[in-house]
Amino acid sequence: SCLWHYSILYSLLFLFYSTKRAQDLMNALFQVIHQEGSRKGEVDNIHKVPAFIGCQNGVEVFFSSQKEPKVAKVHAKIDWVHGKWILEDLDSPTGLIVDGKPVAIAILKEKTTVQLGEGGPVLEIQILASPQKEIDSLEGMQKERMPISAKEKRPSSSFSNDEFAMMQDILKSLSWRIKLLYSFVFLLLCLLLGVTYFQLPFLSYQKKQDISRTTLKNLKAYFQKQLQKRKELQRRYEEEIQKLKKELDRLQKRKGENGKIASLENRLSLLAREIQLGENLSHSFKKIQKEYEKATLFIYMEMNLFDPKTGKVQRIDSFGTGFFLTSTGILVTNKHVIQPWKFAAFAQNMGRLGLVPLPDTQRIALWRSGTPFMTKDGHLDYSKGYNNFHLMNLQVLKTAPDSLKQFTAQERGQKYTYWAHLPDNHDLALLKVQSNNPLPFVKLGSSQKLEKLDPIMVLGYPRGMDIMERGIVQASPTLGTIRKVEDTIYVSASIIPGNSGGPLFSSDGKVVGICTRVYQGTETLGVCIKSRYIWQLLPPKIRKLPQFKDFLSR
Numbered sequence: 001s002c003l004w005h006y007s008i009l010y011s012l013l014f015l016f017y018s019t020k021r022a023q024d025l026m027n028a029l030f031q032v033i034h035q036e037g038s039r040k041g042e043v044d045n046i047h048k049v050p051a052f053i054g055c056q057n058g059v060e061v062f063f064s065s066q067k068e069p070k071v072a073k074v075h076a077k078i079d080w081v082h083g084k085w086i087l088e089d090l091d092s093p094t095g096l097i098v099d100g101k102p103v104a105i106a107i108l109k110e111k112t113t114v115q116l117g118e119g120g121p122v123l124e125i126q127i128l129a130s131p132q133k134e135i136d137s138l139e140g141m142q143k144e145r146m147p148i149s150a151k152e153k154r155p156s157s158s159f160s161n162d163e164f165a166m167m168q169d170i171l172k173s174l175s176w177r178i179k180l181l182y183s184f185v186f187l188l189l190c191l192l193l194g195v196t197y198f199q200l201p202f203l204s205y206q207k208k209q210d211i212s213r214t215t216l217k218n219l220k221a222y223f224q225k226q227l228q229k230r231k232e233l234q235r236r237y238e239e240e241i242q243k244l245k246k247e248l249d250r251l252q253k254r255k256g257e258n259g260k261i262a263s264l265e266n267r268l269s270l271l272a273r274e275i276q277l278g279e280n281l282s283h284s285f286k287k288i289q290k291e292y293e294k295a296t297l298f299i300y301m302e303m304n305l306f307d308p309k310t311g312k313v314q315r316i317d318s319f320g321t322g323f324f325l326t327s328t329g330i331l332v333t334n335k336h337v338i339q340p341w342k343f344a345a346f347a348q349n350m351g352r353l354g355l356v357p358l359p360d361t362q363r364i365a366l367w368r369s370g371t372p373f374m375t376k377d378g379h380l381d382y383s384k385g386y387n388n389f390h391l392m393n394l395q396v397l398k399t400a401p402d403s404l405k406q407f408t409a410q411e412r413g414q415k416y417t418y419w420a421h422l423p424d425n426h427d428l429a430l431l432k433v434q435s436n437n438p439l440p441f442v443k444l445g446s447s448q449k450l451e452k453l454d455p456i457m458v459l460g461y462p463r464g465m466d467i468m469e470r471g472i473v474q475a476s477p478t479l480g481t482i483r484k485v486e487d488t489i490y491v492s493a494s495i496i497p498g499n500s501g502g503p504l505f506s507s508d509g510k511v512v513g514i515c516t517r518v519y520q521g522t523e524t525l526g527v528c529i530k531s532r533y534i535w536q537l538l539p540p541k542i543r544k545l546p547q548f549k550d551f552l553s554r
Contacts, residue, residue, distance in 0.1 A: 030078070030085070030127045035113075037121025038067035049131050050079035052090075053116070053123075063121065070094045070120035078108070080131045087114065087125070094120055285457045288509045289477045295440040297322045297331060297366045298373065298461045298473045299501065300380070301338050304361040309354060316346065321460035321475075321502035322366065322431065323511070324441040325538070326545060329433040331366075332534050333501030334516055335399050335421070338364055338429055342402065342421045351418025352411060363389045364396070366433065367473045374471030381471075386433040393434040400426035400537055425488065425533045427516055442503055445510025446550040447489060447530045454482040458493045458515055458526070460502025480526070488527055489513045495526030504528045510550075 028045035032053075044061050051060040056073040063071045072092040079086050085108035089096045094117020098106040106112070114123045302317040320337030324330070336343040341350060341357045350357070367373040367385035375381045382390040403426050404419045421427070433439075458478040461468075468474060480493025489504065495518045504513035513528035535543060535551045544552065 029080075029129050029131060030108075030125060032061050033124040033126065035122045035124055036115075038064060039121065046078070050077050052077050061123070063116075068116075068121055070117040075116055076114075078125070083130075084108075085127055087112070092117065094118060284507055285455075285477065285479060285505070288457060288505050289459060289475070291509070292323075292440070292442050292503070292505070293369045293459065293475045295324045295442050296369050296459055296461075296475045296502065297324070297385075298369070298464070298468075299333055299337055300365045300367075300464075301340070302363050303341070304358045305341075305350065305355040306358055307353065307355055313358070314355065316340070319461070319464035319498060320500040321498065321515070323459075323501075323503045324439050325444060325534070326441055326542060326547070327438040329435050329439055330397065330538075330542060331431050331433065332514065332537075333429055333431065334514070335427045335429045337501050338362075338396065338431075339399070342404070342419075343427075344407075344420045344423075347418045347420040348407070348409060351407075351416050352409070354416075363387065364394060364431075365390075366394060366431075369473050369475045371473050372471050373465075373468070373473050395432050397430040397432040398537060398539075399429040400533075402426070423517060423527075425529050427529065428514070428533060428537050430537060441547065442511045443509065443547050444531050444535060444550070445506065445508070445512050447485065447512040447532065450482055450485045450489065450506070450512060452482055452484060455507050456480055456482060456491055456493065456512075457505040458491070458495060458499060458502055459505065460499035460515060462494070462496045462498040464498045480524075483525065487530075488516075489530060490519070491526045491528060492524055493526050494518070494524055495528075499526075 028047055029049065030046050032044040032046065034040050034042045034044075046060050048060075052074055053059060053061040053063075053071075053076045054074040055063050055065040055068065055071050059074065065071070065073075072090070072094070074090050075092045075094075076096055077088045077090055079088070086105060087096065087098065087108050088105045089103070095102050096104070096106070097115040097118070099113055108125055108127060110127050112125045114125060115121070116123070299320045299322050300317065301319070302315060305314045305316055306312075307314065318337060318340045320333055322331045322333035322337070325332055340346045349355075365380065365382055365385060365387040371384055373381055373384060385391075386394040388394045388396075403422045403424055405422055406417055406419050408415060408417050410416075456479070458480065459475050460478075461473070462476055462478075467476070478493045478495075478499070480491045483490040483492050489512070491504070495515045499515045500517065502515045503511040504515055506512045512531050514531070514534060515526060515528050517527050519525040519527055532551065535548055538548075542548075
């Protein structure tokens, strides 16, 4: 519908323009057709005389002075003179060339070719009619004159009187018809523009509706297609998941079989490594045991207890291990080895019986490994080794501070109290022996680098004299590993009575702790005091000796 309206509009506009061109052409006296030059192909319809040609504004045939330098401001004039069309040069610098000849004035024919100077633009002048005033004068002359015969000469004009009269009638008849046509075309244009103006919003809305429907239809088709693709993709994923589940089940079954084989292989590998490691460690610890066995000592202590109730005296004894820290005879052991009455096992029994210790009666004897300690008649040989009562070559140098606590117990309905030493890192004692020769000693090392499962060796005298055959002191080694390292060291080695106070060796041959006790209720979880507590108990001068360099660097 809109296209139809626009087609009619364009047709009417073309008709209006063509009609105007026709009227313009019919009213023109002559045409100037530009054949060569800057205005080639253009046409000037001239309606009045005289008509001027040039580059000055206001002339009928105008040229640009920049594009046509050969044309003067007012180059020539066309005029109707005495019934003739005259072309006259107005003293232009380049002159006129008519039909190939330079002229100053020329009579124009029905078609005349004119060039404005040499190399200037070329014009073709076509005569269409004579001026209106000339036609009117000819009409008056025709009324006054007598009719002339056909044999007489025609007037000087190019048209006869009858022809001029006929042309006048034609022009008059066409004038009102052209005006009527103009009015009709104008009314049609107004009507068409009004209809188009009022229909445009509706057409625009309808077009938008059509576009919206098309867009919605396309979107619906697109989303349906995407939904179909999504369903297809989901179906493929579900199939793939099912395949993967089946494959996973198969691999898990196979993994179970392979896992058993791998587990057996790992166990065999670990056993082989443990055997190899055990052999290597055994060889290493054998070397350590041989090197430092002479630095360990078997310690025996005895003392009297007084019973106030009966007035009698009882004797108690204890035994353990010690080891030299210096070549000058300083050694370390547990405090409970030489002062057992301060610790729970003895203190509770003494409290229950009401016994009182007599420290002045204490006797301590030491024998180095490899030394005879029994006489032939089965008594202890105090003439060998070190003691504080016979050879007088032994003294208690220092003990760690007491950390006693009062306990209450009950037996057979009777309550009693006693004081006992807490099982802490203060269970240490330093002794000093006199010797004319340098003594073998161990190297004290730091326990900071110890980790779980590190191999260790305990060297001491378990069960004391009970397992010493032939009456000679012999140290007994025990191998194990570190269980954990906290403020104290826990080891998986048997520490039984007699091992207390013995050295705890690491695989590099250094003493990293001192064996103290076994964890209550077990025989294979030993408790050891760290070596730094031993170093802290030493006198300041002794701490600076080279064998304690691991502690001096901290």
